[in-house]
Amino acid sequence: MITKIKGVTMTEKIAVLGAGSWGSMLAYILHQNGNDVHLYARNPEQVKEFNTQHTNSHYLKDFTFPESMKATDSLKDALDGVDDVLFIVPSQATRSVAKVVNQILAKKRIKPYIIHGSKGLEKGTFDRISTVLEEEINPENRKTVSVISGPSQAEGVAKHDPTLITVASEDMRSAEHFQKLFMNDYFRVYTNNDIIGVEFGGALKNIIALGAGTLYGLEYGDNAKAALITRGVAEISRLGVSFGANPLTFTGLSGMGDVIVTATSKDSRNWRAGYQLGKGKKLDEIVSDMGMVIEGIATSEAAYDLAKTRGVEMPITNAIHSVLNNEETVKDAITKLMTREGRSEIG
Numbered sequence: 001m002i003t004k005i006k007g008v009t010m011t012e013k014i015a016v017l018g019a020g021s022w023g024s025m026l027a028y029i030l031h032q033n034g035n036d037v038h039l040y041a042r043n044p045e046q047v048k049e050f051n052t053q054h055t056n057s058h059y060l061k062d063f064t065f066p067e068s069m070k071a072t073d074s075l076k077d078a079l080d081g082v083d084d085v086l087f088i089v090p091s092q093a094t095r096s097v098a099k100v101v102n103q104i105l106a107k108k109r110i111k112p113y114i115i116h117g118s119k120g121l122e123k124g125t126f127d128r129i130s131t132v133l134e135e136e137i138n139p140e141n142r143k144t145v146s147v148i149s150g151p152s153q154a155e156g157v158a159k160h161d162p163t164l165i166t167v168a169s170e171d172m173r174s175a176e177h178f179q180k181l182f183m184n185d186y187f188r189v190y191t192n193n194d195i196i197g198v199e200f201g202g203a204l205k206n207i208i209a210l211g212a213g214t215l216y217g218l219e220y221g222d223n224a225k226a227a228l229i230t231r232g233v234a235e236i237s238r239l240g241v242s243f244g245a246n247p248l249t250f251t252g253l254s255g256m257g258d259v260i261v262t263a264t265s266k267d268s269r270n271w272r273a274g275y276q277l278g279k280g281k282k283l284d285e286i287v288s289d290m291g292m293v294i295e296g297i298a299t300s301e302a303a304y305d306l307a308k309t310r311g312v313e314m315p316i317t318n319a320i321h322s323v324l325n326n327e328e329t330v331k332d333a334i335t336k337l338m339t340r341e342g343r344s345e346i347g
C-alpha cells in the first residue's frame with residue numbers, strides 16, 4: 001500500500017522501454033502509482049518469466065512484481081496509445097531503439113511525452129541522451145524530452161528505501177508532469193530546469209564510482225574515498241559548466257547525491273566492477289560476468305575525448321580512463337595524481 005500524495009492524481013498509459021534492473025523498477029513504481037504500464041523487454045524468455053513467475057531474476061534477485069504487471073516483447077504493442085514513453089536501455093543502445101520508436105510513433109500518429117533514465121554519454125558523438133532522443137524522434141512525434149536522475153539504486157527502491165530523485169527538462173511543465181507520475185511516499189521527485197547539468201552529473205558519476213570501487217578493492221582508506229568523491233564532483237562540474245550547466249546542480253541529487261551512492265554502494269554495478277578491477281580481475285572478464293550494463297566504461301571514453309576537445313581539466317577521469325585501457329596501474333595513476341603541481345581548490 002502506498003500513501004497518495006496531495007495533488008498527485010494522474011493515471012496515464014506509459015511505455016517503459018527496457019526491462020533491466022532500473023527499467024523494471026521504474027515500471028513497478030509507475031504501476032504502484034496507478035498507471036497503465038506497458039513494459040517492453042526484447043528477450044522473449046525474460047518476458048515469459050515476468051508474466052508467469054512475476055520475477056526478473058537475472059536483473060533483480062529476490063523481488064516479486066505484482067501479478068497485475070505485464071511485460072511484452074513487442075515494441076509496437078508497448079507503444080499502443082501511450083501518453084508517455086520512458087527510455088531505459090543502456091546509453092549506447094538508446095539511438096537504435098529511438099530510431100524504431102520514431103517510425104512506430106509516426107504510424108500510430110501519437111505524440112507522447114518522452115523521458116529517459118539512462119546515465120551515459122554516447123561514444124563518438126559525445127551526445128547527452130536527451131540530445132540523442134531529440135535527434136532521432138521527430139518533433140511531430142513527441143513532446144519535450146525530460147530526464148530522471150539521482151541517487152537511486154534499484155535494489156534500494158525495491159525495499160522502499162526512501163529515495164529522492166530529480167526530473168529535469170527545459171520545459172518545466174514536462175518536468176512537473178513526470179514529477180506527478182513518479183512521486184509517491186517512498187519515491188520523492190524534485191524538478192530542475194538544468195537538463196545539461198542533471199545529465200552530465202548522472203553520466204559522469206559512473207566513472208567516479210568505478211574509481212571508488214577500485215580504491216576499495218586495493219584497500220585504500222576513507223581519506224582516499226572522500227578525496228575521490230569531492231574532487232570527482234569538482235571535475236564533473238567543470239565539464240558540465242563549460243556546456244552551460246548551473247554549478248549548483250552538481251551539489252544536488254543528480255550530482256553529489258549520485259556520486260555518493262554509487263561510490264559507496266555495493267549494489268552499484270560500476271562500484272562492483274571497480275572493486276574487481278582493484279582485486280586484479282581483467283576488465284573483459286568483469287564485463288561478461290556482470291551481465292548488466294557498466295555505463296562508466298563507455299562513458300569514460302566519451303568523457304576523456306570530450307575533456308580533451310574542450311580543454312577542460314579532468315585529471316581523475318583521465319586517470320581512470322588510462323587504468324581501464326591498461327595504460328598504467330592504479331598505483332602509478334594515483335602517484336601521478338598526487339604529485340601534480342599544487343593548485344587552488346576553487347576554480
Ligand SMILES: NC(=O)C1=CN([C@@H]2O[C@H](COP(=O)(O)OP(=O)(O)OC[C@H]3O[C@@H](n4cnc5c(N)ncnc54)[C@H](O)[C@@H]3O)[C@@H](O)[C@H]2O)C=CC1
Nearest residue numbers: 018019020021022023042089093118119152153154292293
Ligand atoms: N540499475 C540501477 O539501479 C540504475 C540504473 N540507471 C541507469 O539506467 C540505465 C539502464 O540500466 P539498468 O536497467 O540497470 O541496466 P541493465 O543492464 O540491468 O538492463 C538493461 C536492459 O536493457 C536491455 N537492452 C539493451 N540493449 C537493448 C536494445 N538495443 N534494445 C532493447 N533493449 C535493450 C537489456 O536487455 C536489459 O533488459 C543505465 O543507463 C543505468 O545507468 C539509473 C539509475 C539506477
Ligand SMILES: O=C(CO)COP(=O)(O)O
Nearest residue numbers: 150151152153268269270
Ligand atoms: O545510477 C545508479 C544509482 O543512482 C546505478 O548505478 P550502477 O549502474 O553503478 O548500478
